[in-house]
Amino acid sequence: MRTLTKDLQQEITPEKAVELLMEGNRRFVNNLRINRNLLQQVNETTQSQHPFAVIISCMDSRTSAELIFDQGLGDIFSIRIAGNVINEDILGSAEFACKVVGAKVIMVLGHTSCGAITGAIGNVELGHLHFVTNKIKRCIPKKPIKTSDSNYNELVSTVTEDNVVLGISDLRTRSPILAELELSQQIKIVGGVYDLSTGVVSFMDLPKVSLNKQSNLEYAVQN
Numbered sequence: 440m441r442t443l444t445k446d447l448q449q450e451i452t453p454e455k456a457v458e459l460l461m462e463g464n465r466r467f468v469n470n471l472r473i474n475r476n477l478l479q480q481v482n483e484t485t486q487s488q489h490p491f492a493v494i495i496s497c498m499d500s501r502t503s504a505e506l507i508f509d510q511g512l513g514d515i516f517s518i519r520i521a522g523n524v525i526n527e528d529i530l531g532s533a534e535f536a537c538k539v540v541g542a543k544v545i546m547v548l549g550h551t552s553c554g555a556i557t558g559a560i561g562n563v564e565l566g567h568l569h570f571v572t573n574k575i576k577r578c579i580p581k582k583p584i585k586t587s588d589s590n591y592n593e594l595v596s597t598v599t600e601d602n603v604v605l606g607i608s609d610l611r612t613r614s615p616i617l618a619e620l621e622l623s624q625q626i627k628i629v630g631g632v633y634d635l636s637t638g639v640v641s642f643m644d645l646p647k648v649s650l651n652k653q654s655n656l657e658y659a660v661q662n
């Protein structure tokens with residue numbers, strides 16, 4: 440795969456950008472990673488970058504976006520934070536990536552066995568950690584979830600998926616720039632969950648963006 444130039448980036452539609460991520464993850468899972476000359480890519484990207492995607496994923500050491508989507512230098516913006524939550528800094532970063540640099544897709548990516556998710560469920564407290572867990576708690580059911588619950592793992596995966604939906608809702612409702620780019624079909628905003636045990640990214644089927652921004656927020660919170 441060639442290092443992305445401005446022209447190559449512009450040829451990629453938002454739909455194609457999603458396909459490129461899916462294909463990259465398939466190569467990763469099948470151990471068919473592209474043999475890139477990274478030093479050559481260093482030279483080719485020295486003056487500029489034209490990434491096609493923004494991945495907002497967890498800081499977990501097992502979920503490196505460039506690796507699990509088999510991408511090289513200059514291919515993706517990788518925004519990583521515990522629990523793949525959205526804050527103002529991340530909104531600004533995603534706005535820059537799409538509006539200024541021309542990325543075509545934003546993916547909010549959760550993962551299985553996420554310590555931020557189980558920490559939020561278990562009300563873990565430490566220093567500034569509540570800034571992360573409070574964002575996740577918005578999608579945790581009122582009824583307490585206990586590790587002794589027979590369906591604990593199922594509940595954790597539901598919260599993991601809902602947290603991705605909530606992240607997407609945050610992007611759409613809190614950033615008029617991203618919402619407009621999506622509505623005018625210049626970008627897609629998608630979600631997924633990475634399985635730590637298989638390496639597979641499951642792309643989530645999400646409701647289309649709505650002109651009624653409030654309804655998106657309600658969807659996320661209710662689900």
Ligand SMILES: [Zn+2]
Pocket residue numbers: 497498499521522550552553554555556
């Ligand atoms: Zn995590």
